[in-house]
Amino acid sequence: MAKNLVPAPDIKETVIALKERYPTNLENVDVDRIIFWRDISPKKKRAYAYVKRIDDMDKMVNPNYDYHFVVNDASVKHFSPAQMNGLCFHEALHIGPPKVDSNGNVTATIVKHDLMEFFVVVAALGFDWEFNPACRDLLGDEKVELRERPVKDEDGVESEGPEEDPQFV
Numbered sequence: 001m002a003k004n005l006v007p008a009p010d011i012k013e014t015v016i017a018l019k020e021r022y023p024t025n026l027e028n029v030d031v032d033r034i035i036f037w038r039d040i041s042p043k044k045k046r047a048y049a050y051v052k053r054i055d056d057m058d059k060m061v062n063p064n065y066d067y068h069f070v071v072n073d074a075s076v077k078h079f080s081p082a083q084m085n086g087l088c089f090h091e092a093l094h095i096g097p098p099k100v101d102s103n104g105n106v107t108a109t110i111v112k113h114d115l116m117e118f119f120v121v122v123a124a125l126g127f128d129w130e131f132n133p134a135c136r137d138l139l140g141d142e143k144v145e146l147r148e149r150p151v152k153d154e155d156g157v158e159s160e161g162p163e164e165d166p167q168f169v
C-alpha cells in the first residue's frame, strides 16, 4: 500500500453505523474483514475514496482481510458530515458477496456502479450530493428510505479482477 496511509477507526465506525441502519443494502459488508485507512498526503487525488480488494500478494501480509477502504483526506476536506456519510455508504456498496469457485477458494468481489453512480445513492441524496454539503444525512435523526433501481442489468452487478478496482466515486 502507498505511504501516507494511517488507520481510520472513525471511518470504520461510520460504516458500522451505516450497516446497522441499512443492513439490507450493506449485507455484504463485514467490517472485520476490511482495513480502513485515510490517505493523508496533502495532494488532492482524483478520487474521494476507493475500495480495493486485497489481492493474493497482499493476502500474505493481511491474511485476515478482504478489502482496503481508503479515504483521500485532501480530496474530501470540503465535505460536510452528511457528505462523508454518503461517501462511506457509496464505497461500502462496492463490497460484493464473496465468490466461491469449484475448488472452494473464496474471492472477494467488487460491485460496479449501476449508473455512473449507484442508483440507490442518487435516489436518496441527489445526483449532486458530492457538491452539496446540505445533502441528506444517511445517519441523521431520520432513517432515509432507500429506493432500489427498478431493473438491474445483467452486467454491472459484480465483477472481480484487478482491472475493475479500485473503483472511484
Ligand SMILES: [Zn+2]
Pocket (backbone or CB within 6 Å): 090, 091, 094, 113, 167, 168, 169
Ligand atoms: Zn464508486
